[in-house]
Amino acid sequence: xxxxxxxxxxxxxxxxxxxxxxxxxxxxxxxxxxxxxxxxxxxxxxxxxxxxxxxxxxxxxxxxxxxxxxxxxxxxxxxxxxxxxxxxxxxx
Numbered sequence: 001x002x003x004x005x006x007x008x009x010x011x012x013x014x015x016x017x018x019x020x021x022x023x024x025x026x027x028x029x030x031x032x033x034x035x036x037x038x039x040x041x042x043x044x045x046x047x048x049x050x051x052x053x054x055x056x057x058x059x060x061x062x063x064x065x066x067x068x069x070x071x072x073x074x075x076x077x078x079x080x081x082x083x084x085x086x087x088x089x090x091x092x
Contacts (some may be wrong), residue, residue: 003054005068013054013061014075021056029062030074037067039078 001013017039019043027042029051033078039061047053052059063074 003052003063004061005052011063011068011071012073014073016076017074018056020076020079021059021061025059027060027062029064030067030078037071037078039074044053
């Protein structure tokens with residue numbers, strides 16, 4: 001899958017990420033972290049009005065406009081290894 005950022009720039013989205021979003025059945029956002037670009041559920045990192053929106057089989061992948069300037073590819077290296085269920089318990 002490919003997303004057009006500008007007429008001169010595209011971002012490739014790996015099939016693994018498309019399948020991951022379909023399987024998880026939720027929306028995600030590519031956002032800026034201290035570790036670089038990371039894909040997080042929108043329940044943890046809500047989308048911003050300026051984000052690029054990509055439809056993925058009824059779900060959305062939001063891409064930060066800031067990150068969109070710097071990345072050429074979205075792949076599984078951007079997935080976090082956090083256990084979201086444990087993180088949610090810590091935030092409550």
